[in-house]
Amino acid sequence: MMLKLFSFALVIALSFAAASCNKEDVNNETPFINLGSETLSVAKEGGTATLTVESNRAWSVEIPAEAAWIAANPASGTNNGTITFTLLPNSGLQRQADVKIKTATAYEYVRITQAGAAVKTYVTVSELRAMGETTITTDVYMKASLINDQDGGNNTSLKNVYVQDQNAGICVRLVANAETMAVGTELEFKLQGAVLSKYNGLLQLNNFANANMTKTGATVVIPAKSITAAQLLSGNYESMYVAIPNVQVVNADLTKTMVVGTSHTSINMEATTGEKFVMFSASYSEFKALNVPQGSGTLKGIATINNTTIQVMPQVRADFTGMTGTRFGNAPQLTYGTATLAGAMNKGVAFTTANKITIPFTEATTGAAYSISVAVSGAGAAGITTPATATGNFATAAGNIVVELAGTPTAAGAVTFTITGTGISTPIVVNGTVTDPSSSTSLATWVFTDKPAAFPIAATTADGATGASLTLTGFTTLPTLNHTPSSKTIYVNTWAENKAWEIALTPTAAIASGKTLAVEFKGYSTSTGPRDMVVEYSKNGTDWVQVGEAIVYTSNIATFNRNKVLTESLSGALKIRIRVSSPTATNGSPIADGGNSRLADVTISVN
Structure with missing residues (x-):
């Protein structure tokens, strides 16, 4: 009987122990931590601010090393609690730090901001540009918004950013690649020690320290400023996001893509009022394979300069794809460039496929027929087949017509090739010489x-x-x-x-x-x-x-x-x-x- 009672008591005791262990020593809830606020503010004189913590685990406070002006009490705790942050007086500029409250597997941040006794002095972008090429020695700041579209990629370097306020813009050449930012990101620049200089005519903050460019947290999207082509050429809108109405690609460039081959490309533009400028696309542009706009309309982009050439850099496809209006001015007219003669011409040596005349053309009507004739004359003309001819249809609006030469020169001396044919009002003349290798x-x-x-x-x-x-x-x-x-x-x-x-x-x-x-x-x-x-x-x-x-x-x-x-x-x-x-x-x-x-x-x- 005593043995049965003992066994029963033992079972009861073990059951109680197991239940006690499951309830008090093992926490099966998902770890979490919640803070009573995402931000705290303290006056410049210093003082305290409190933060409530809700958690189901042990937690601790992690203050950045550079924020020695903040102390936390307690620095750690378990489950729910309250932290008191004590801040030292601040005799400088406004400052802030992101403090981490963490468990073993979860964390949250609180941003602590303290007002400053000193006040920042700001300059506008216009005031910065007015300083000219110089090193800035005063403790001044500037705020401006990002206007270049990093996804569009029309930029010659990841170190270059273009920023603008409501009245002016400027290029900033950073020491290292810029971080990824959206158009409209407002940035603050600490300018003391910065160098203003020109690169190929473009005024920029040169080799600017990335650490001195910080995001304010605001988004201020700058719309394109509508200006005329004449205003663009004045240079007064350099590094601004602009919109130029009533412009088009010149006839000679209509067959091109935004980027030709693998090189940065300049497309010549014209306005109804006669002004000329360039639409520039870097080889990194997202839209590099698109054809240039075929009609007239409004071109948007960042106004820049390369030496003396005024350029507009579109930032996204929509900056130029809307140029679908009726073209103005004269229709394209077939034009020939400078013809070139290739291949050695030696007495007694038969011509090969290397002996040819290449005639470049632009503004041809695609599909139209052409017929070219080349007459040969001069002391060295004997033995060279005349005339040489080339016929066909223009496959593109711009390209080359190649006239292959034939024959075996029988005399040394000067040779004149006179080119006539489709669209050639004045004969094109190319000169060459047949040489005598023996002499x-x-x-x-x-x-x-x-x-x-x-x-x-x-x-x-x-x-x-x-x-x-x-x-x-x-x-x-x-x-x-x-x-x-x-x-x-x-x-x-x-x-x-x-x-x-x-x-x-x-x-x-x-x-x-x-x-x-x-x-x-x-x-x-x-x-x-x-x-x-x-x-x-x-x-x-x-x-x-x-x-x-x-x-x-x-x-x-x-x-x-x-x-x-x-x-x-x-x-x-x-x-x-x-x-x-x-x-x-x-x-x-x-x-x-x-x-x-x-x-x-x-x-x-x-x-």
Whole structure:
């Protein structure tokens, strides 16, 4: 009987113990923590603020290391409770800190703000721009809203942001990439120590510390300001989000996409009142593959400047896709550019597919037929098939007509190719020279298999000249010499109009009048490098004579042959240069410092 009672009592005791353990020692509720407020404020004199905590776990207070002016009591607790925050007096500017209240698996923040004894001094964007190029020494601040659309991507660098208040805008070039922000995000800038300077004519806060640009928490979307094309060209709206009505893409650019190839692209625009400007799209633009707008209407974007060219940078598709109105002005008219002759022409050597004339055209009517005829004349014309012809239909509004040449020259001498046909009111003339290899004398050659040590670069061979060297002219300081082994090209940056590759040599024998001076080389430029070139020679370095037709570079390497039948004898020192003849880059925009021009396989000879 006693054993049964003991067993029963033991069962009761164990059951009670199990129940007690489940109820008091194990918490099966989901951990949570709730705060009585998301923000607390304390006066500049200091003082306290209280915060209620609701939780079902142990919690603790985590104050940022830089907020030593805040103390919490208690610094930890369990379940529900109240925290008292004590703040030291603040003699400086308003300050704030985000304090974390956390359990092992859950947390919430409270933002504690304390008023400041000092008052910030703010300047407007207009007042900032009025300071000009300078370093800001006073303790001032500025508020402005983000106007460039980061999702649209029409920006040349992730370090660039454009901001604006109601009356002016400015570009900010940050030290590091900007964080992701929405259009309209209001930003505050601590300006003391900041540098205002121009880059390619654009005023900007240069190398601005990211930490000195903070979000205010407000959103102020700046609408596009409606201005005329004339007002745009005044430059008074630089770095502002603007809307220009009654504009359209010029006829010659209607076949282009917003970005051509992989290069930043400038599309030429015109207004009904005659003003011209550029619509600029970076290669990173989300809308880069779209065709340019075909009609007239209102273009929106950020107004900028590149050297002296006024640009508008659309930020989203809607900034230009609404340009569907009726076009104004004259209808597109077929226009031909400078024709170029390619391929060596040697006496007794049959022409190949390399011997051709390329005629660029723009503003053609797609699908329309064309017929081109090329007549051949001159002392070296014998044996060359005449006329050479090309017929077909324009597949695009802009492109090239290629006329292939045939035959085997039987005489050396000058050749004139006269081009007539569809849309050509005045015959286009291209000159060339048939050379006799048996009587050709090589003066000097340059082949860049390896990177040259420095300028001047001595000739690789100089069988017919002494002192043959290659350098640069027109540069205040010689730029860095670069080399690409795969293409055996050399190149430099910082090109501009009238800068040139220049060769100096002294022929070992006088060159008689009537002989042909021949210059052959390979060359091309990147998208922002020089487009237009001419070859020239000089006996004194002052008076220059053009050799052959002008050259139009593209972004693809090509071989160029330029010849000049001499009307004077050449003896003594001789200079030959390949000179930049215009300020235009291969992409149609102004030449930029970062663009480069390349040179390879140079041969100077006399026939």
